[in-house]
Amino acid sequence: MARDRYRRSARGNRLGLAVVGTVLLLVGLAALAVGQGFFGAGPAGQTLLNDVVQGVLAQQWVPYVAVAVAFVAAFLSLRWLMAQGIHDTVGRLSLESGGEGRVQVDEGVVSDAVEREVGDYPGVRRARVHLTESVHHPHLRLALTLDEDADVAQVWNRVRGEALANLRRSLGLEEVPAVVRMTMTAPSRHARRSLA
Structure with missing residues (x-):
C-alpha cells in the first residue's frame, strides 16, 4: 500500500540522516x-596534507575518481530530493466501471466540494482536503484551521455526521477512511493584552 511505502520512506530518511549525522559528528570530534x-603531540603538530597524501593527490586518476564520486553523490541527492516531493494524492477517482465504460471524477472537484461544505461550518476559518491512497478506495485527509473560540466538538460532529456522510x-x-487534523488560530494581540 502507498501508506506503507511512505512510512518506509520516512523511516529510511530518518535512518540515513542519523547515519550521516553520526559520521560527521565522529569525524568532527576526531x-x-x-x-x-589528545592523541599526543606528534599528530597534533603535523600538517593536514603530508607528503604521502600530497603524493596520492598528484596521481593522474584522482581527478577522474573525484568527478565520478561527485556524479554519484549528485545523482543520489537528486533522487532523494525527488522522492521527498512525491505525494500520494490521487489525480482522479473511479466511481463506476463496467461494459459501457467508466465514470471518473477529478480529485480537485471532490476536494473543493468538501472544502466548501466544511468551510461554511461556524468556527472553521480554513479547510484543506486531499484524497489519497487509491482511485477505487480513497482515503480523506482533512486539515482544519479553527477560530480560537470555535466549538471543536460541534465541528467534529458535523464533519463526521454531515461532510463525511455526504462524501460517501x-x-x-460504504466507507471513506479519514484523518482529520484540527488546529486553532492564535489569539489576536488585543485578546492577549486583555488576558495579561
Whole structure:
C-alpha cells in the first residue's frame, strides 16, 4: 500500500540522516581531539596534507575518481530530493466501471466540494482536503484551521455526521477512511493584552 511505502520512506530518511549525522559528528570530534593533542603531540603538530597524501593527490586518476564520486553523490541527492516531493494524492477517482465504460471524477472537484461544505461550518476559518491512497478506495485527509473560540466538538460532529456522510453518498462508497487534523488560530494581540 502507498501508506506503507511512505512510512518506509520516512523511516529510511530518518535512518540515513542519523547515519550521516553520526559520521560527521565522529569525524568532527576526531579532528578536534587530534588538534587538541589528545592523541599526543606528534599528530597534533603535523600538517593536514603530508607528503604521502600530497603524493596520492598528484596521481593522474584522482581527478577522474573525484568527478565520478561527485556524479554519484549528485545523482543520489537528486533522487532523494525527488522522492521527498512525491505525494500520494490521487489525480482522479473511479466511481463506476463496467461494459459501457467508466465514470471518473477529478480529485480537485471532490476536494473543493468538501472544502466548501466544511468551510461554511461556524468556527472553521480554513479547510484543506486531499484524497489519497487509491482511485477505487480513497482515503480523506482533512486539515482544519479553527477560530480560537470555535466549538471543536460541534465541528467534529458535523464533519463526521454531515461532510463525511455526504462524501460517501456522492462517491457511492460504504466507507471513506479519514484523518482529520484540527488546529486553532492564535489569539489576536488585543485578546492577549486583555488576558495579561
